[in-house]
Amino acid sequence: MKRVILSSFVLLAFLICFPIGSHAQLKPGDPIIIGVPTFLGSIEGGESLKCVLMAAEEINAKGGVTIKGAKHPIKIEASEIRDGAPGVPVPEALLGIEKIILDKKVHAIVVGPFRSEALMATMDLLAKYKVPMLGTIAMSPASEAKIIENPEKYKYVFRTCLTSRYFVNLLTGVMDQLNKEFGFKKAYLMNQDVLWARGTTAGLKGWYEKSGWEVTGHDEFPTGASDFSSALMKAKAKDAQLLFTCFDMPQSGILVKQYKSIKVPGLMAGFISPMAGEVAWKSFDGQIGGLMNAIFELGNIPSAKYPPAQAFYDAYKKKYKDPLQSGHGPAPSYESVYVLKEAIERAGTVEADTLVKALEQTDRAGVMGRVKFDKGHQVVYGTDPAKEAVAAMFQWSEAGERRIVYPTAIAEKKIWAPEWVLKSKK
Amino acid sequence: MFQGTLIYGFVNSVTLALIALGFNLTFGISGVANFAYGALYILAAYTAWILLTWLKINYFLSIVLAVIFTSFIGGLIYRFILLRVRGMPISEVIASFGIGLAILEFFRFLGFVGSEYTLPVFIDGSVSLGGTYIDVQRLLIVGIGIALVIFLWLFTHYTKTGLAFRGMAQEERTALILGINSDKMATLSLAFGSGLAGVAAITILPLGQVAIEGGYSALLNALAVCIVGGLGSTVGVLVAAVLIGFAQTFTATYIGSHWMMIVSLVAILVILIFKPSGLFGKQKELEERI
Known part of the structure; x- marks a missing residue:
């Protein structure tokens, strides 16, 4: 009897220490389960999940992931963690x-937390359960520093x-070009x-100061703010030539309308999430x-100028009958599933x-350029998709078209300034 | 810039008053703090968007139908849920807040997230007021806000239902003796308040975007104005809206935009410490406690 009790305790201790270790052994045909816990209620999270599903379907249609000769389908498990919604605390996302x-x-x-605050806290959880994650939305480089500082713990x-x-x-790069073209x-x-x-913004501010701007x-505006008139009036009064914007909340779309109605004579550049997709026009x-x-x-x-990106964008539009709306998340989410597939096949x-x-x-x-990880497990971004992954700056034309203006390797048009902006600078 | 701040401060004040009028009216008449108010505000906007975009109904007809629909939903909420807990303030708050959450999160569940949820402005363009440019839609907000206040005054002073509303607001038991059906009036007050939330939404939201989060901030703004002005007092709502509206705009211009959102919260805190019934509130028992 004592032996049975002792064995039970040993077994229990083993299960506590290695809670999910056993499921790493797959039988032929067993699915590879990929979790997508993110803020699905956001446009970035929702479209990222769609792209993950699209990639998984494509891979499964070709037989799945091959591990030592056996085929395994990919199964996606999504979960809403709402970490980007106002007032939702990080511990709730962690749960x-x-x-x-x-x-x-x-x-x-794949995908993972929406907010960097949640990503930072999630890193310990991933280390505890030894689950690899390919994040595709949270952007703070603080996670890279944490990985470089303690690679053994945070390598996942x-x-x-x-x-x-x-x-x-x-x-x-864009600011340099604006300075050269228009003297801003x-x-x-x-x-x-x-x-x-x-x-x-702090990084850019530092660069402005060093570069003579x-x-x-x-x-700074809290999440949920929807009146930007005071800041726009200040920008106008101080004769700013360029308004840099950095927002990922849905309400930030109003900023451009207010900027136009107050007639601020400066060019607006940066990131306003509702302005990224073609439906914004x-x-x-x-x-x-x-x-x-x-x-x-x-x-x-x-x-x-980069066919894989074009093919991915068109495939999404064809499958879901709607174009992508978000400028952040979908492409790397799609790419991550393929990165994972190839890694599993290499690892066996x-x-x-x-x-x-x-x-x-x-x-x-990949669809966003060449995908390679650095020491901080971050994909390297540059200006040429043949060499690195690439981000882009586009400009809305007066005819409602999005034209890439930077980096030059994929630029379709030169940066232009509206007449009313140029007139005020003369 | 000072002139611009004054103009935008005034517009902001009218916007806040417009948001708070419906909440205040419902509380003043029925005593129900309708915490589903923010959700009804967003419901009206999404309804107008659906009618306009999916059903291709004329914009102004869509607006009218959206306001009527929101009023109807407000009435139903009282008739089938709040009526059962009336007179139990905590239960009223919990029930109405729960309904509000359910409405807002249901929209999220249905996928009403993204940049395509916008309503067109009534009149496009902007005008210069002494060198300060302002959109015509903001001027319309001011016009509609003032018109609504005048309409409410006339309605509550010269119509049978309006007089019954006032009777209820003054003393419900006496109103009952005089043959006023308090449940019917309370239902109407919820419907009326919800309709006002709808009017506010379709007037204000064309300047921005219809987003679920907007429901929470509308409720917060309505609460701030009503608490500072005194729950149930229309004069209080107007004075508080002016105070908070100007304070927010001046704070954003001269201190920093990120402080703007806490102005209303600080105002609530200050008023609860020094005059808990609000500037023009009639709940004297609250004052007696301090």
């Missing part, structure tokens, strides 16, 4: 992620989307008061001509530590 790990016994996670966290650091690189040197900064937007003002009554908006990953916007297992090593060896031509 959602822990639940999907334990209940659905996922082999890996990868990111395929753009980070604030790379976004600043894109922006400084005075900027007014407006951003949402969230981690990634604060980081991006004058920052005429800086306003109709939604905002065609009043967004001249606006420059970033697309965080190529593929979220089509490019005739779904066991986490082996899979992480295989993920580190990733090098593929």
